[in-house]
Amino acid sequence: MFRKSIHIIVVLGLLLQIAETHAQQKPSYKQAEILWDTWGVPHIYAKNNESLFYAYGWAQSKNHGNLILQLYGQARGKGAEYWGEKYVSADRWVILNSVYERAQEWYKAQKPAMRKNLDAFAQGVNDYASQNPDKISEEAKRVLPIDAIDLIAHCHRVTHFVFLASEARLAATERVQGDKNGSNAWAVGPSKSATGNTLLLTNPHLPWRDLYMYFEAQLVAPGVNTYGISRMGFPVLTMAFNATGGYAQTVNTNDGQDFYELSLAEGGYRWDGKVKAFETKEKSLKIRQTDGSLREEKIVVKHSIHGPVVSEKGGKAIAMRVAGLQQSGMIEQYWDMAKAKDLEEFEAVVSRLQIPMYTLMFADNKGNIFNLFNAEVPKRPVGDWKYWSGVVRGDTSSTLWTQTHPYKDLPKVKNPTTGWLQNTNEPPWTATVPMVNNYKDFPAYMAPPPQMSFRTQSSVRMLSTASKITLDDVVEMKLSTKMELADRIVGDLVALAQAEGSTEAKEVAAVLTAWDHRTDNESKGAFLFDRFVRKWVGGNEKLNSLGTASTLFAKPWDLNQPYSTPSGIADPKAALLALLDAAKEVKATHGRLDVAWGEVFRFRINDVDLPGNGGPGPMGVFRTMTLGPTSDGKFVPVHGDTYVAAIEFSKPLKAKVLTSYGNATQPDSKHQTDQLPLLSEKKMRPIWFSRKEAEQHLEEKTIFDK
Known part of the structure; x- marks a missing residue:
């Protein structure tokens, strides 16, 4: 009995020794602290990279937990499974393009150190959610737990299948340059x-x-x-x-995405005079119903030599080839x-x-x-x-x-x-x-x-x-709100309105003459000009295609006069009609033509509502803001200046920044709206780059136990 007890003690000792050795070998994720400044920006100080990534995952979850979990769920191709019909189209695109499967392969291909970093970030997200369950919505919790593959899938989806090869480009017959992104x-x-x-x-x-x-x-x-x-x-x-x-x-x-038209034949497609079979795989898309049940939809993914078939209609199919998938x-x-x-x-x-x-x-x-x-x-x-910006032949190796x-x-x-x-x-x-x-x-x-x-x-x-x-x-x-386009044509518009001679036209001419060609909060005449341009180009949907090569101008763009051409109006009669129509609309909606830009355009998040400035990039405003209509007849930014950083590489470094919509989206955070006043006042804030500066502007501190 005594010998048996000794044996048990020895075994327990060995097990404890092994456990201690394992604990020593396993890097601690928790050798870090976060200094949260008064703008909700985390300054993360860590003793090793894994702890840094862990704390960064934690920090993103604190400020944006619901949003990032939603994005990770979509990267799995399970947005519809978690949240319903709204996400079906995006899920199909993810599934068709094998985003999650490729992320699994990419995870295996990571260098060991980076794999550990990604694992640590994912653990930081999970730990924040588990330790702060009241801060994460029940809908977002459906995604938990996440892992490093989810991170890779999300980065891959956003980069390759939102920016480089978006589903929206299927509807376009030709790639168009514009200010959308x-x-x-x-x-x-x-x-x-x-x-x-x-x-x-x-x-x-x-x-x-x-x-x-x-x-x-x-x-x-x-x-x-x-x-x-x-x-x-x-x-x-x-x-x-x-x-x-x-x-x-x-x-x-960069055109890193190409569409190939395939001629379907005998269950396959024609290729160099022969018929080539598709590689097919059946996948599943689950869709959450209003009662919480799941409806399953089968998706048959057909792969050609070019890539997956992303559209099929009238005996033709469109396959997509994307660069950088390896x-x-x-x-x-x-x-x-x-x-x-x-x-x-x-x-x-x-x-x-x-x-x-x-x-x-x-x-x-x-x-x-x-x-x-x-x-x-x-x-x-x-x-x-x-x-190559259109659809090319996919039945021959001469285009592959x-x-x-x-x-x-x-x-x-x-x-x-x-x-x-x-x-x-x-x-x-x-x-x-x-x-x-x-x-x-x-x-x-x-x-x-x-x-x-x-x-x-x-x-x-x-x-x-x-x-x-x-x-x-x-x-x-x-922060310049100057409208470059206005310098080219406002003089012509004023002359046209004055020549027309009516009371309405003279009022238009007076407002445009007094306008400084800027879209500042108090700029009067900017909104009238904005409404004119949209009518002149043929509608809001055509605004992004307005460029210096447009045939709307009398004098074309000349590279030797790079920022003074094009100029003038090619069709004065059409321009005058658009101008008077715009004036009629502005007066009917706002009661006067000289309405201030910031009265109509608002910086609005939650209950913060401030005068806006900046304007449409296609009209040449460097402080770009894209106007989106609201139910009360005002406009708010739906796109535009998100983050600005101006940096001087002096010793020490000098820099100013602004994150327009704040550094948080969680519903209980004040940092959703705290930078909007600076945005409205056309100001930026200093960067606190040293630890001393961060500590001088400290809002709270998160310390992870060692």
């Missing part, structure tokens, strides 16, 4: 800077909702101190800066980009080409500025941009591409003699003017020929005409 980005070099320090402007324009929103944070661990924004639910910053360098990204003109290192590349201390490190990271699209703008404190047309660009055997261009082939500009770089979603050729890259030296399908939007012209004009630029100048220019 856009951004501004600048880099100013020492020769153009008043202090000799480089300057960077980061300014994404996206919808004020859902997966398009951003979360502002600072991440600090050994070898890491980076500040910026994540796309909602991403486990890494997607635009960031550190003490010595930083970058912005803008939606670019690039599993996107999240790690973002992580390393945020840490890059200078241009050499940054180029080494971005040359991996794991992110399939976006123009990248970089600056460092060594005096370097850099612009890259970052893209997975297919090596296409035939055709130009216009050819199997490779993408390497980094060395992509348009890029480094330290131009102009001293500045810019991008506002136009093709890469006008990164600086005069142009450094000749578009004729690149494949005709890589990007459209040189062109400019009116917002691009505003950007180029401000940078070109400035002598020496300070950080305050960057802020002032960024």
